[in-house]
Amino acid sequence: MPATHTVTNQPPPLAGYDVYSADRALTEAVERHLAPELLDEARTELSGLGRSAGSSQVQDWGRLANENPPTLRTHDRYGHRVDEVEFHPSWYQLMRKAVSARLTAAWSRPGGHVRRAAGFLVWSQVEAGHGCPISMTHAAVPALRADPALAAEWEPRLTSTLYDPALAPAAEKPGAIFGMGMTEKQGGSDVRANTTLARPLAEDGAYELTGHKWFCSAPMSDGFLVLAQTGEGPTCFLLPRVLADGTRNVFRIQRLKDKLGNRSNASAEVEFDGTWARRVGEEGRGVRTIIEMVAATRLDCVLGSAALMRQAVAQAVHHAGxxxxxxxxxVDKPLMRNVLADLALESEAATTLGLRLAAAYDAVQDRGDEGERALLRLAVPAAKYWVTKRCTPLVAEAAECLGGNGYVEESGMPRLLRESPLNSVWEGAGNVQALDVLRALRREPGALDAFLREVGQARGADHRLDAAIKQLLTELADMEGAEARARRVVERIALVLQGSLLVRFAPPEVADLFCASRLGGDWGNAFGTLPHSPHLAEVVERARPVA
Known part of the structure; x- marks a missing residue:
């Protein structure tokens, strides 16, 4: 090799490490929220998943799945309609590992939501696209529980640890994957404007659907939760991909979406024409039925964005080191250290908030805690709004830390950047989340009470946090014209909640810098404008991935 091509001063690949154990914010959150008797098993499981996620082989799975997106085959060689989506083998490997790691099984064991949230955050760092069907399958369970008979039939399949991609009757498979179809082209987020019609059949609870879905998530799934109109209004239905007798349901995939990111995952436009489905819940109560699924997937938007943030920060700190x-x-240059510390603060705040919400789900499931249920009603849409909004600027800044290398596909940073806006759009864009928070404030006073109890646990620990809570209460006291300033209100709710959690649980240097910048106003308009502190190096070192 010519001497001019000798490679020097390039960081080694960030591979061969435990993604879970190297993330101190995540490991500390798991230790904090899990019961002591669950910790040993959880550490073993999550560390095993973390070593897989950090391995060169699995990183190649993620790269190959992204570089070889799914393809649609509408007909077989004889002209029969088949509507099949084919994936690269790496996609199936990622799915198989995610299902075996119980990332669809939070509902079936104590502490399941914290354990699953940590695993989802770790495994999503490999390749975010396959997280969509994993999230849908996980989130379908509470919606199906609106019909105990359907839940008894399908829940064991959805919480199975075995993945089988074959198109076959669900009863003949070791496990099942779910998708969702709510959005139609004329309505978007306004699902009450949907035009898909459901006509009742002679069989009790059975209907045939006619209509279209502009976005159908994970069209290769075994079943779907969809909304359609009955005489009573929007109603929720379970639509199986393959019927019990082995024939394929009418599920015509018109095309796959050509998306900015999320390339490894299939999102489709589909049409129904006499498509068989079972009603879930009462007629006309479809939005209320499916909202349980939406709430769970919104939390996964928070976790998915936290995963992207963590991987971006890990790559930036590794490079600079x-x-x-x-x-x-x-990493020793003062200005770069400020940038990295600022990124690390944002990442830790997102992770800490995501795991706190997962712990609230466990409290509701394991103990029926109504206070935690009320907290989730306000905190989930607020967290979804803010964390997903912060993801894109963070990933862009982290890519810049690698210089020109960060703009090159081989670095992996462009893939993270293309993925970063997705969670802000999915399951309701920013305005939808902000309006949902206003709805909770107006209609469910217990939600605000639960939020104030939560942040009040840090009262007196930091004067900037105390002032931010007071300022927020002043905002909430005047709801006149609240819709126009809803984003401002929701941002403050999320920041106060993050600040409270960090003051209570993070190292003092992390909490101090977060409160000074995000709550105290000692911050510029870009990352890397933290106030002077002798602890910046400690914050960066805390975020360093140990390979």
């Missing part, structure tokens, strides 16, 4: 410039390591 090995790359030399201007006489020293980048």
């Amino acid at each position: 090995h790359r030399e410039a201007f006489g020293g390591l980048l």
Whole structure:
């Protein structure tokens, strides 16, 4: 090799490490929220998943799944309509590992939501696209519980640890995957404007559907929760992909969406024409039935964005810890250290909030805690709004830390950047979340009470947090014209909640810098504008992935 091509001053690949154990914010949250008797088993499971996620082989699975997106085959060689979606083998490997790691089985064991949230955050760092069907399958369970008979039939399949991609009757498979279809082209987020019609059949609870879905998530799934109109209004239905007798349901995939990111995952436009389905819940109560699924997937938007943030920060800190410039390591340069510390604060706040919400789900499931249920009603849409909004600027700044290398596909940073806006759009864009928070404030006073009890646990620990809570209460006291300033209100709710959690649980240097910048106003308009602190190096070191 010519001497001019000798490679020097390049960081080694960030591979061969435990993604879980290297994430101190995540491991501490798991230790905090799980009962002591569950910790040993959880550590073993999550560390095993973390080692897989950090391995070169699995990282190649993620790369290959992204570089080889799914393809649609509408007909077989004889002209028969088949509507099949074919994936790269790496996709199936990712799905198989996610299902075996119980990322669809939070509802079936104590502490399941915290354990599953941590695993989802770890495994999503490999490749975010396959997280969609995993999330849908996980989230379908509470919606199906509106019909105990359907739940008894399908829940064991959805919480199975075995993945089988074959198109076959669900009863003949070791496990099942779910998708969802709510959005139609004329309505978007306004699902009450949907035009898909459901006509009752002679069989009790059975209907045939006629209509279309503009976005159908994971069209290769075994079943789907969809909304359609009956005489009583929007109603929720379970639509199986393959019928019990082995024939394929009428499920015509018109095309796969050509998306900015999320390339490994299939999102489709589908049409129903006399398609068989079972009603879930009461007629006309479809939005209320399916909202339980939406709430769970919104939390996964928070976790998915936290995963992207963590991987971006890990790559940036790893690069800066090995790359030399201007006489020293980048990580030791004061300005770069400020940027990295600022990114690390944002990432830790997102992770800490996501795991706290998962713990609230466990409290509701395991103990029927109504206070935690009320907290989720307000905190989930607020967290979904804010964390997903922060993801894109963070990933862009982290990519810049790698210089020109961060703009090159081989670095993996462009893939993270293309993925980063998705969770802000999925399951309701920013305005939908902000309006949902206003709805909770107006109609469910217990939600605000639960939020104030939560943040009040840090009262007196930081004067900037105390002032931010007071300012928020002033905002909430005047709801006149609240819709126009809803984003401002929701942002403050999310930041106050993050600040409270960090003050209570994070190291003092992390909490101090977060409160000074996000709540105290000592912050610029870009990352890397933290106030002077002798602890910046400690914050960066806390975020370093140990390979």
